Amino acid sequence: xxxxxxxxxxxxxxxxxxxxxxxxxxxxxxxxxxxxxxxxxxxxxxxxxxxxxxxxxxxxxxxxxxxxx
Amino acid sequence: xxxxxxxxxxxxxxxxxxxxxxxxxxxxxxxxxxxxxxxxxxxxxxxxxxxxxxxxxxxxxxxxxxxxxxxxxxxxxxxxxxxxxxxxxxxxxxxxxxxxxxxxxxxxxxxxxxxxxxxxxxxxxxxxxxxxxxxxxxxxxxxxxxxxxxxxxxxxxxxxxxxxxxxxxxxxxxxxxxxxxxxxxxxxxxxxxxxxxxxxxxxxxxxxxxxxxxxxxxxxxxxxxxxxxxxxxxxxxxxxxxxxxxxxxxxxxxxxxxxxxxxxxxxxxxxxxxxxxxxxxxxxxxxxxxxxxxxxxxxxxxxxxxxxxxxxxxxxxxxxxxxxxxxxx
Numbered sequence: 047x048x049x050x051x052x053x054x055x056x057x058x059x060x061x062x063x064x065x066x067x068x069x070x071x072x073x074x075x076x077x078x079x080x081x082x083x084x085x086x087x088x089x090x091x092x093x094x095x096x097x098x099x100x101x102x103x104x105x106x107x108x109x110x111x112x113x114x115x
Numbered sequence: 116x117x118x119x120x121x122x123x124x125x126x127x128x129x130x131x132x133x134x135x136x137x138x139x140x141x142x143x144x145x146x147x148x149x150x151x152x153x154x155x156x157x158x159x160x161x162x163x164x165x166x167x168x169x170x171x172x173x174x175x176x177x178x179x180x181x182x183x184x185x186x187x188x189x190x191x192x193x194x195x196x197x198x199x200x201x202x203x204x205x206x207x208x209x210x211x212x213x214x215x216x217x218x219x220x221x222x223x224x225x226x227x228x229x230x231x232x233x234x235x236x237x238x239x240x241x242x243x244x245x246x247x248x249x250x251x252x253x254x255x256x257x258x259x260x261x262x263x264x265x266x267x268x269x270x271x272x273x274x275x276x277x278x279x280x281x282x283x284x285x286x287x288x289x290x291x292x293x294x295x296x297x298x299x300x301x302x303x304x305x306x307x308x309x310x311x312x313x314x315x316x317x318x319x320x321x322x323x324x325x326x327x328x329x330x331x332x333x334x335x336x337x338x339x340x341x342x343x344x345x346x347x348x349x350x351x352x353x354x355x356x357x358x359x360x361x362x363x364x365x366x367x368x369x370x371x372x373x374x375x376x377x378x379x380x381x382x383x384x385x386x387x388x389x390x391x392x393x394x395x396x397x398x399x400x401x402x403x404x405x406x407x408x409x410x411x412x413x414x415x416x417x418x419x420x421x422x423x424x425x426x427x428x429x430x431x432x433x434x435x436x437x438x439x440x441x442x443x444x
Contacts, residue, residue, distance in 0.1 A: 056363075061299050061370050063298055063371065066371065067295055067296070070292075071292075089291070090287040090288075091287075091292055091296050092293065093286075093293065094281065094283045095280070095300055097278070098278060098279065098280060102274075106280075106282075108283070109296060109297075109300070
């Protein structure tokens, strides 16, 4: 699975968290139907991040997988 | 004093002197002019208004308490279940809040909304204390702020040290995917030797304990493991499977530890928030009830007082009195 000194996903710039999340999502997609939609509906991402430079907030970016209502 | 007494006397006489008393009575309804008949009327009216507004506030606080209670029920069991997610890490790596490193990142977790007692201020105070503890030459500390409330407080004196600010977490119910994306965002944007997560640990509906969880960077873990002592000294006794080197395993481990610890910390904090809000709103509605009782008492007393006064003072002109009593009711 790992190629050489660094695993492929880390050389692609992912952290272990992203990698494990992708794997977890794959597993969730393998579930059978009543459970599958329930589990996928549960894992919603939404939050706003803003970086601060020299004591001033930069423009906030919204990380969300649901389109703005 | 004398002037006002005189004025009062004058007003009391006014209906007697006036040729047409009904006109005077009608104008006494206007608040500024001809105030004698209106004085007690206005004060009971004022008390009545106060009572109404206190009652409305009580309704609101009661409703907020109910909302907080139902949200707490939803989040409490998940919080308690999520505690199992960081315990293996502590068993393996130990908890080292006192570790001395160069780059500290203090992750302060608070709520977005207020009206939940002093829990947010407590978390901010603890973060500031950590900042001071870890201050020193060639050392630096940065804040990562989660929640509007810590932002509002830290902006005042340490805005230069704020690195990232994260809000609007609780739009959807909290889940692991969301927190891990957030943890990923934090890891990619800060340089750290130790991440110190400050949050309110849920204990019961009325109490939460401000706590710190420490996540070390892989380099620091390795250094400490070589130095020996504590849990980290035992790390070498573990075998590593697969083709990965020890530093890779440690890096994966510390990243995963951070996202798991964040997940638990944010849930604990959300749970404490709802509990604290419930307690605060319970107190507020009880206070509103007490205030309402006092106001009702004052209202009834002034009502009966003004009725009996109007009997003794103005029984000479019955006409005016009956009109006034009509206004009272």
